[in-house]
Amino acid sequence: MNTHTDVAPRPIDFDPAARLAGVLVGFDGSTQSMLALHYAAVAARHSSRALTVVTAFGATAQIETARSSTTDRSGSDHALEAAKIVLNDARRYLRSHPGPVAYRAERGDPSGVLANLSAEAELVVVGARGRGGFLGRIMGSVSSALPAHAHCPTIVVPRHYQIAAPEAQGRSASPGSGPRPVLVGVDGSQHSRIAALHAAQFAQDQHAPLHLLLVLPSLEGWLDWYPELDAPDQGFIDRRRVQLEDFLHTEATWVRKHYPGLSVTCSVRPGDPAAQLSRSTREALLTVVGTRGRAGLSGALLGSVSRSVLLQATGPVMVVPELHDARLRDQPGPLR
Template identity: 30%
Template sequence: MSHTIIVGIDGSDNAQCALKWAISHAQKTDSQIRLISAYTVPGVNMSQADIVYPADFDAAVKKTIEDTAEAAAASVTEAGVPVSTTIVPGDASGVMVEHSKTADLAVVGARGRGGFAGRLLGSVALAMPAHSHCPTVVIPSTWPTRVMPDAPLPIDLPVRASGARTAEADGRDRPDFSGEIVAAVDPFETDTPVLRAAAAQAAIYGTPLRLVGVTATHILAPEWMPSEDHLVKMYDEAAKSFDAAVESLRADFPDLEVRYSIFDAPATEVLVSATYTADLAVIGSRGRGGFVSTILGSTSQGVLSHAVCPVRVVRVTRRQPGRRR
């Protein structure tokens, strides 16, 4: 049976970016798309205001949403992808989360308007990675144009890496992940849901997989700073762990090229910087160590808010053992 991708549609340019990405992914994975549109009609306390909505106001709002969904469905059909449409009244975040129960992947824009908008990171883009029952891909508002920040984050080169590449930017060498899918993986774990999800995605797209880990010695208490010997030992242990992680993928992904880079820097900065060149970033909604501590931790929120490439978020509960997907 075909996999189902749900896409939040609200008529915004960012939602169109999300739909285009979803169509491309559906074509590669033989999936069907379910368009989700939610709408609300503002209520008015008539004792406090003299605003009167026309009797058919609700119908007019719904008709606008239907027209938007119809146009979106036509573009999906034109691309040769099976499509269905669901239009319901209610909060967009709640509607998307509910439909994620019967979906294999959710795709939303990082920003939007109407029911799907709000803050720098839109309400749906914030709620779905934290509460969705399936993985969520969040598409930047400018994608596929990769708009770089005015002041790109100054990330040092990795302390350990396999197949590392660099490119000069802003007068300095930076890690280059062009043509790769980047997965944020704990450098001391050898098999995690994020690792498996990223490997599957890379295999589908026929691109190399880059494992990115952070040792995070920069957050250690000033009372104890590791010696050079301690640092070398820790970096070597992380590299050994990543070698084991690469090996763990060989049975299921024998043709997949897997590389890794280990950094000693703030996790959010490392991952946001990776989105400057990566085709896709894959992160967990929760984790331990340098990557996330709350239901949608500061690292995840930071990456989703500032990424310039699509980001796939895999639901991972704290200390959840690695499993295959």
């Protein structure tokens, strides 16, 4: 199927009340998926959502569990039985989880299973690259398949993620501690505003502040390609930065209107957007990006910035697809 068209995809209908799977997490028994399971359970608890744990099985499924030596079963029955064993590991880990949990074993490729089930979820959580991890297999086969094709936001938990001591003891604390913010990359596009709203919701659930970051790309690269252009003086750059800061304050005011009790700050930083956002993942509670930004091609399901952030992140990253959101009716004017 050719996914590179000139027609921008329509926004995905997104009614949280109809997304009964709540927080959906891919689990295959690997260390990476165990981190994702923990992260998803905490997110579900703090947002009062249901938690759905899913493992995929089939001819190519790589489930990390001891295989039964029974030879009188079909391969399909054997794979299903192995999937149930994997889900039992998740049940044991979540035995103290206070909210509702559903466990599902689904036939098919992990990326396809999770993408399909994401239409029933408010949020999907997966482990990052690494042997056996859900995203590790997805990134290796269909580049960034899940974040690009999901019908809801996707959080990718990196292999560097560590469960802090308070969380490890109670398994109920927030994924992160202290005043670390939820950081969202914005660029004035409608899509980035959808990402900002979902970032704000996550920040509110976690009792964390929200920070809006707009990255002002360097002009040096442009001057290399267009030497006939006069290099702008520092005064021009400073004036543009002030304009963008004013614009960001307007964006922050709009977000506060929809999340009145939320602490929202903002900043403009010069540099490469992918590098700046990737760097932010070291300190942020969560870094949030849209699948595509202002410069994104309509046929590109996952833009270069969001793809680079996913590959370079050292902290959790949320990728937000273009969702239908009635709150955009009162959004500020476009960035100029």
